[in-house]
Amino acid sequence: MKNQKENWDLIIRPHTKWYDLRLSEILNYKDLLFLFVKRDFVSVYKQTILGPAWFFIQPIITAITFTVIFGNLANISTDGLPPVLFYLCGITLWNYLSDTLIKTADTFTANASIFGKVYFPRMIVPLSVVLSNLIKFGVQFLLFIAVWVYYLITQTTVHPNLTLILVPFLILLMGFLGLSFGIIISSMTTKYRDLKFLIAFGIQLMMYATPIVYPLSIVPQKYKWLILANPVTSIIETFKYAFLGVGEFNWLYLLYSLCFTCVLFFLGLVIFHKVEKSFMDTV
Amino acid sequence: MGNEVLKVENISKQYRLGQFGTGTMSHDVNRWWHKIRGKEDPYLKIGDVNDRSISGGSEYVWSLKDINFDVKQGEVLGIIGKNGAGKSTLLKILSQVTTPTTGEVKVKGRIAALLEVGTGFHPDLSGRENIFLNGAILGMSKAEIKLKLDEIIEFSGVAKYIDTPVKRYSSGMMVRLGFAIAAHLEPEILIVDEVLAVGDAEFQKKCMGKMKEVSGEGRTVLFVSHNMPSIRALCSSVMILKNGKLISIGETNEMISDYLSSETKSIKNEEGVIPDNLSLYNTGEAKFTQARILTLNQTPTTELFFKQNFILEFTIDVFKQITDVNISIFIVNAFGENILMAVENEMYKPTSFDKGTHTYSITFSDHLMPGEYSIGLAISYFHTGNSIDHVESFYNFRILKETETKDMEYPWATVHGYTKPHTKWSKK
Incomplete structure (x- = not known):
């Protein structure tokens, strides 16, 4: 009897060890993860006429706007590449990060009503965002590929190379980077909402601190380290280098981004886990 | 003696009243400062008992204080108490929606909470899609739901609308569907919070039947309700909470009459002055x-x-x-x-x-x-x-x-009905 008593499946305590993240639990809820992905994907374009076509419209309009404003009006160099292709390349990958970040950043506040009623590993929600945005990214990526193939055939300025095999890894990094920033912000906004106001223009600022509307090559040497300190820079640059043959590809920079992402993700997990247990009282 | 499947030890929960704002920060800093010096949280020592009607001096309130109890396998425990007695807080802790401030809860087996029906229903998705979504939120796997899908649809009685988005449902239909899903959960411990108080009479009867069936299968149920007849019909024991404290726990009928008489005992005066x-x-x-x-x-x-x-x-x-x-x-x-x-x-x-x-x-x-x-x-x-x-x-x-004359006594334990007509019986 005594032994049996110790045989509990679950112990609810006020404090748990910071490393006890209960990640294995997520596996038990993998069906929920995929159902959330499906829900997000299906529900967004219900009752719209164009439906999933909106996936294409958004990046195209942005690329055209950038072409007009930064390319034609401001005359910012695109390293000799067709501007639409250059911008689309950066936007496609950048959107994956920013969409993921924005959506995961309100995990707690947006889902308070569900979280207040049922327990499931809260991490399922931001993970589902990463996956549904990955699908969205996939669709936009196809658009980019189509434009890219068109220019590859019609122009000689585009030089893809073997770095292409790194692309899946770059996408993964972007996803995790967005997720990590997102869950940290969402954890920090449950009690004090101040950070929420920062996100909208923070994302804007971060985009301009990343070589998306300009190539890294035109950044003055003096400020280059600042842009390179941004972990997204080398991911975007490598991505551009792989498809277009311009930009800077450097293993060291990429390693920096990888380490940054890993540390941030781990930090995010710990903070998120700490907050998820009691956020219902403060949200 | 059955096995304990749930053990609640010294559970307390403190809430902070009022708004969170700039003032909250100083408390947080103070708390953190105590923590890094290895001292106890200074705000745990204070806090009023949870009584809505008296405005206390402290900003902190103990919504639950030192709750201890065990639940054995197959037991159906009813939890009663006035609004604000801490019932919902207790359920929230047990269902892991929030953590206790102090204490520990030990659980054996899968625990599922039904604090609301139809949690996470997406209005744009069809009834069928929502069965999967809600089922998964409640902890069922896709395969499990597939297996029970027909049964759930039949139980809900909304088969005709199952492929219609739930935003077109009436609120009654939504509740029916929600309960149908929850009723087909098969956790070892089920926590139910007054969800039976919804739907029409026919559906309520169905729900009660289902609840009885669940407890008949040897699963443990914790049931919060204000509805004494359903408590009486379902529960094998009852726990009374008052102002965040456990007043007593014991046999159902005894607890119910204790509770009901304590509820109004505050008016003791035989003068009968109405407050x-x-x-x-x-x-x-x-x-x-x-x-x-x-x-x-x-x-x-x-x-x-x-x-x-x-x-x-x-x-x-x-x-x-x-x-x-x-x-x-x-x-x-x-x-x-x-x-x-x-x-x-x-x-x-x-x-x-x-x-x-x-x-x-x-x-x-x-x-x-x-x-x-x-x-x-x-x-x-x-x-x-x-x-x-x-x-x-x-x-x-x-x-x-x-x-009055002690010449007779009502002979049975159960009293049927409330009034006693004067009748004349004649044999034909």
């Missing part, structure tokens, strides 16, 4: 001020013998002349239902009152069965039905099982 806050409508035209039970020789009492005649006395203050009104007197049972109504004019005609204080005394013959009762009083306009004053349940009194 202001019991008046439901303050129209300023008239107000019941006193009501009590007397024996036939005019002694106020709260206990009557079985078959004893009694007098109900009440006083009403009328502030201005009112005409075309009617006073109704109710005997209210332990569940708050009116079981008897008496009016002054047996021809059911309106009456009128002059300004002033009027006291009535009404003689009742031996109509009541043994049990707990209280008095209800209402005055309203005869033709419009508009209420002038209404006291729902006041002055608890009890009909004992034995008679």
Whole structure:
């Protein structure tokens, strides 16, 4: 009897060890993860006429706007590449990060009503965002590929190379980077909402601190380290280098981004886990 | 002795009142400063007991304080208590929606909580899609749901609309679907929070049936409700919470009558003075001020013998002349239902009152069965039905099982019905 008593499946305590993240639990809820992905994907374009076509419209309009404003009006160099292709390349990958970040950043506040009623590993929600945005990214990526193939055939300025095999890894990094920033912000906004106001223009600022509307090559040497300190820079640059043959590809920079992402993700997990247990009282 | 599947040890939960804002930060900093020096959280020492009506000095409140109990496998434990007694907080802790401030809960087996039906329903998705979504939120796997899909749809009774987005559903249909999903969960421990209080009578019956079935299968159920008949019908034991503290835990019927009598015990005076806050409508035209039970020789009492005649006395203050009104007197049972109504004019005609204080005394013959009762009083306009004053349940009194002369006693443990008609039996 005594032994049996110790045989509990679950112990609810006020404090748990910071490393006890209960990640294995997520596996038990993998069906929920995929159902959330499906829900997000299906529900967004219900009752719209164009439906999933909106996936294409958004990046195209942005690329055209950038072409007009930064390319034609401001005359910012695109390293000799067709501007639409250059911008689309950066936007496609950048959107994956920013969409993921924005959506995961309100995990707690947006889902308070569900979280207040049922327990499931809260991490399922931001993970589902990463996956549904990955699908969205996939669709936009196809658009980019189509434009890219068109220019590859019609122009000689585009030089893809073997770095292409790194692309899946770059996408993964972007996803995790967005997720990590997102869950940290969402954890920090449950009690004090101040950070929420920062996100909208923070994302804007971060985009301009990343070589998306300009190539890294035109950044003055003096400020280059600042842009390179941004972990997204080398991911975007490598991505551009792989498809277009311009930009800077450097293993060291990429390693920096990888380490940054890993540390941030781990930090995010710990903070998120700490907050998820009691956020219902403060949200 | 069965196995314990749930063990709650010293659970307490503290909440901070008021708004979070700039002021909160200083407390957080202070708390953190104590923590890094290895000292105890300074705010845990303070905190008022959880009583809504008294405004306390502290910003912190103990929503639950030192709760200890065990639940054995197959037990159906009812949790009762007034609003704000801490029932929901306890369920939230047990269902892991929030963590306790101190203490520990140990659980054996899968635990599922039903604090709401249809959690996470997406309005744009069809009923079928939502079954999968909601089922998964509640912890079922896709395969499990697929297996039970037909059963769920049939139980819900919304088969015809199953491929329609749930935003087109009536609220009743939504609840039916939600409960149908939850009813097919198969956790070892099920926590249910008053979800039965929804849907039409037919569906409620179905829910009760399902709940009984669940507990019959040897699964453990924790059930919070204000509805005493369902508690009585389902639970094997009952726990009473009051102001965040566990008052008692024990056999169902005993606990229910304890609870109900403690609820109104606060009015001890045999004078029967009605406190202001019991008046439901303050129209300023008239107000019941006193009501009590007397024996036939005019002694106020709260206990009557079985078959004893009694007098109900009440006083009403009328502030201005009112005409075309009617006073109704109710005997209210332990569940708050009116079981008897008496009016002054047996021809059911309106009456009128002059300004002033009027006291009535009404003689009742031996109509009541043994049990707990209280008095209800209402005055309203005869033709419009508009209420002038209404006291729902006041002055608890009890009909004992034995008679005044002690020559007999009501023989059975269960009392059937509330009133006792005078009948004449003849054999043909």
